[in-house]
Each structure stands twice: as C-alpha cells, then as structure tokens.
Amino acid sequence: MTDPLGPLLELPGVAEAVQAARDNVQSVHRHPANRRGWPTTAAEASVRAARSSAYLDGGNPEIPDDGEVVDPILAGALRVAEAIGPLLPVWQRAPLQALARLHLLAAADLVDAAEHDRLGRPRSARGVSGRLDLLANLVTGATSAPGPVLAAVVHGELLTLAPFGVADGVVARAAARLTMIGTGLDPKGLTVPEVAFLRRPERYREAADGFASGQPEGVRDWVLLCCDAFEVGAREATSIADSANA
Numbered sequence: 001m002t003d004p005l006g007p008l009l010e011l012p013g014v015a016e017a018v019q020a021a022r023d024n025v026q027s028v029h030r031h032p033a034n035r036r037g038w039p040t041t042a043a044e045a046s047v048r049a050a051r052s053s054a055y056l057d058g059g060n061p062e063i064p065d066d067g068e069v070v071d072p073i074l075a076g077a078l079r080v081a082e083a084i085g086p087l088l089p090v091w092q093r094a095p096l097q098a099l100a101r102l103h104l105l106a107a108a109d110l111v112d113a114a115e116h117d118r119l120g121r122p123r124s125a126r127g128v129s130g131r132l133d134l135l136a137n138l139v140t141g142a143t144s145a146p147g148p149v150l151a152a153v154v155h156g157e158l159l160t161l162a163p164f165g166v167a168d169g170v171v172a173r174a175a176a177r178l179t180m181i182g183t184g185l186d187p188k189g190l191t192v193p194e195v196a197f198l199r200r201p202e203r204y205r206e207a208a209d210g211f212a213s214g215q216p217e218g219v220r221d222w223v224l225l226c227c228d229a230f231e232v233g234a235r236e237a238t239s240i241a242d243s244a245n246a
Helices: 006-010 014-029 032-036 038-056 072-093 095-107 113-118 128-142 147-161 168-182 194-199 201-213 216-245
Strands: none
Touching: 006 014, 006 147, 006 216, 014 147, 014 216, 032 038, 032 216, 038 072, 038 168, 038 194, 038 216, 072 095, 072 128, 072 168, 095 128, 095 168, 128 147, 147 168, 147 201, 147 216, 194 201, 194 216, 201 216
C-alpha cells in the first residue's frame, strides 16, 4: 500500500530538513549531561515547553516564586507536561484516548463545572471524527514517515481541526511532543521546539494556516518550519544540558 505521508518527503527541501533535524536532536542525546542525568534535563525541558505552549494560547508563562500557578492556561499546560511520560504507551496504542486525556488536563480550569463532562469529547462538527480516526491510524502504524514528518503532521492536523474547541493548541503541541518521543526522534524528551514557535508566533500561525489549506506549498512550508523548530529546540536542550553540567 502507498504510504499516505510518503509524498511529503518528495517536496523540495523536506528530506534534507528532516535529516538536519534528526542530526541536531541526536547530538543533544550524546551530551555528557544527558547520558546519566537526563531525567533532570528532560524535566526542565518539559517545563519550558509547557510555559511556551501556554503563552502561545494566551496564557501567562510565569511561574510564581511560591509555585502556586493561578493562570488556568499555564496550569493546564503544566498538567499536560507532567502526563506526557505516563501517556506515551496510550498514545502509541490508542491515540484518541490519549487526546481525550490531554484535553481533560489542559482545559479543566477553562470551562464551567457544568461543562466538565464534555472535556475530552471531540466536537460534532462535520469531518472532525473521521479526520481524527485517520490521524490515529497514522500514529499507530499506517505510515513509515520519519519522526519529524509525523510529528509535524500530528501537530498541524490538530491545530487545523481544533477538535475540542478550547485548549486545542496546548493539546496539539503535546501530541507532537508525544510523537517525537514515540517515534524515537527525541526518545527522552530533551528538546524544546515550542520555544521556536514562541519566538515567531505570527510565522507559526501563518504556517499552520498554510498546512490547513492542504496545498502542497503550504504543507511543505509547515513541515520545514517544524523541522527548523526541532533544530532550535535542540539548541535549547543543549543550553539546558550545559547548565546542568556546569
């Protein structure tokens, strides 16, 4: 059968960008601080990712000195970050179940109590359910596309669908992070590609709109942006590891 994501690797510049992303991420995993002390650097990367993701969705990324987070978007993003590890097996086996859990964690403080029973349930808008099923098939083995491509597609598709109607950005970026870990692109979760999107939010949204158009140029632009973010995220990870090793 034809790989549904195979044509993406044939778009100009994509194969080269994928290889560059892989090389940069792999180099971080060889950093001396990450050979034995990676749980510490991964934890710092997770928090930075959550803060960046929250800010992109309009939250306050600052964590108070007393650790008492009151911003509902940041609180949700931090809960999601903490759940990434435990959710990885679920994501690889039953992605839709993992997405439901991510949304429950991300949006718990963003809806009224009366709406809590709707958390984790995709909108009934036409096409949402079917496209989520297709996405789940990709995650569970319907493609052999490399990790950078699959992570970009997962991220872009969830931004496009906005399947839950609230906290979709936090969920999309967390799902991309799960994909990076699950595909072996970043198995220890050391990188922080979210900071690249944070630094250029308008470019991020513009590229996401291009992906949503479904046009080859727009999809290519999005994949290239994500690959560049993986490289930026690897540099962020290197700075974390350097600090840990100081």
